[in-house]
Amino acid sequence: MRSNAQAQSNLMWPYYPDLLARAVPRYTSYPTAAEFGTDVGVAEQRSALESAQGPISLYAHIPYCSQLCWYCGCNTGTVGNGARLATYLEALTQEIALVSALLPHGSHIGRIAFGGGSPNALTPIQFARLLDQLVVAFRAHAPQISIEIDPRDFSPDWAATLKGAGVSHASLGVQTFAPHIQAAIGRVQPTAQVESVVAMLREAGVRSLNFDLMYGLPGQTPDDLQDSLARTIALRADRIALFGYAHVPHLIPRQRLIKADALPDQQARFMMAAFGYDVLTRAGYVPIGFDHFALPDDPLALVTQQGVLRRNFQGFTEDQAETLIGLGASSISQFPDRIIQNEKNAGRYRMRVSSGQLAGNGGVLRSADDRVRGAVITDILCGRPAELAPYLSRTVEEGLAPFLARGVARLEGTTLHPNADTAPYARSIASLLDVYRAQAPQRFSSAI
Ligand code: SF4
Structure with missing residues (x-):
């Protein structure tokens, strides 16, 4: 029997499992983190900082949480009694001094x-x-400030602090409103708690509020997803990221707490992603890339309409800065010609910066080819026409053929044009241009 959610959806995306069979990266960079090597580190980080140009965005990473959610793949640990966090902040202070001293005046x-x-x-x-x-x-001077928030740890004191600091953008980890799924993923947060946090953030002056939601969760039905989407729409989230849960317990041990036999299969996941797209676009949200949505007056929707949507380690973004400096353990800095990741282990990160060393410990230098390919891959992921002329080798043409034959994209001359059915296949299409992808495909998650 069809559920209410299935009955209301016209499931506008056609499902072609063979086009989604290959595990592919999320392409928050190109080359991806799988290509990072330890031959790139402090020296490359120092020279990039010393010659940085144009507007710069900063990202500060706090790798601690009060409770660990079972599904989470982030590099994070528990706060405990707070001592580790306090020591980490001391190290972050030292890194801030080191990095800021190197930037051009x-x-x-x-x-x-x-x-x-x-x-x-x-x-x-x-x-x-x-x-x-x-x-x-x-x-x-007057930077735009954004913050990711766990609703379970929010308080009126936090709201007052964000208001005083002029924080304008926030992202809430919601995932699902369904209590039975929250219990199954180790993240219990009652609806009233989320509603209260939203009210406090709005009162504090947050004008762009994102909700992270998930499909493909254990025991999740289309009706569960419909309920979470309806509550999100009612709360007028300005942005929504609708991610598919990636179950990779061999890489993320805490996911072993999630019952694998309760997870929806690939077809059910696809239907949920399609249903989410359907519901949110009908509710007036603009689709952004392959898994984000934004209200038409949100900056993310505006840059999408202007054809200048970007993608970086934070996902789809309106940020046009060419330089993103990551601070903190495991954070990643992106410069036009290189990507550098800080030491991932918080203890070793602290030792490095407290001895006066930069924390870069791995990365990749981007060749001219990487940069052009990366721009084309970004075009595909952002859902705009992509010029494939330099890359239409026989291998790429053969890889592209089944996507074109099914009509999930169109090739006009040498330009690839997306359509309303492209989004779930965008990562798979983009991977055809990825020269590094022949190696270790098992490191990535399903494209849907
Ligand atoms: S999902 Fe968020 S709150 Fe939960 S463990 Fe991961 S980073 Fe922490």
């Missing part, structure tokens, strides 16, 4: 983002101090 910091982990695993006072350090050290 007059560098303009346009944005400061806090992510994790859970930035609100910090106390409001710790957060205010950290922001102050960043603003002073980098001489940031």
Whole structure:
């Protein structure tokens, strides 16, 4: 019997499982993190910082949470009694001093983002101090400030702090409103708690509020998803990221707590993604890339309509800065010609920066070919026409043929044109241009 959700959806995306058979990266960079090598590190980080140009965005990583969710693949640990977090903040202060001293005088910091982990695993006072350090050290004048928030740890004190700091963008980890799924993924947060946090954030002046939602969760039905989407729409989230849960317990041991036999199969996952697309676009949201949605007046929708949507380690973004500097353990810095990741282990990160060393410990230098291919891959993922002329080798043409034959994209001359059915296949199509992809495909998750 069809559920209410299935009955109401016209499931506009056609399902072709053979086109989704290959595990593919999410392409938050090209080359992807799988290509990072340890031959790139401090020396490359130093020279990139010393010659950075144009507007710069900062990202501060807080790799701690008060509770660990079973599905989560982030590099994060528990706060415990707070001592580790306090020591980490001391190290972050040292890294801020090291990095800011290397940037050319007059560098303009346009944005400061806090992510994790859970930035609100910090106390409001710790957060205010950290922001102050960043603003002073980098001489940031009126930057746009954004923060990821765990609703379970939010409080009126936090709201007052965000208001005082002028935080305008926030992202809430919601995932699902269904209590039975929350129990099955180790993240219980009653609806009333999320509603209360939304009200506090709005009152605090947050004007762009994102909800992270998930499909493909254990025991999740289309009706569960419909309910979560309806509550999200009712709360007027400005942006929605609708991610598919990737179950890879061999890579993320905490996922072993999730019952694999309760997970929807690939077809059910596809139907949920298609249903989400259907519901959100009918509710007036603009589709952004392959898994985001935004209200028409949100900056993410505006840059999409202008054809200048970008993609970086934070996902789809309106940020046009060419330089993103990551601070904190495991954070990634992106420069036009290189990508550098900080030491991932929080203990080793602390030792490095406290001895006066930069924390870069791995990455990749981007060749001219990487940069052009990366731009074409971004075009495909962002859902705009992509010029394939330099890359239409026989192998690429053969790989593209089944996608074109099914009509999930169209080739006109040498330009690939997306259509309303492209989104679920975008990562798979983009991977055809990825020269590194012949190696280790098992490291990635399903394309849907
Ligand atoms: S709060 Fe967020 S970062 Fe922390 S474990 Fe849960 S999902 Fe992961």
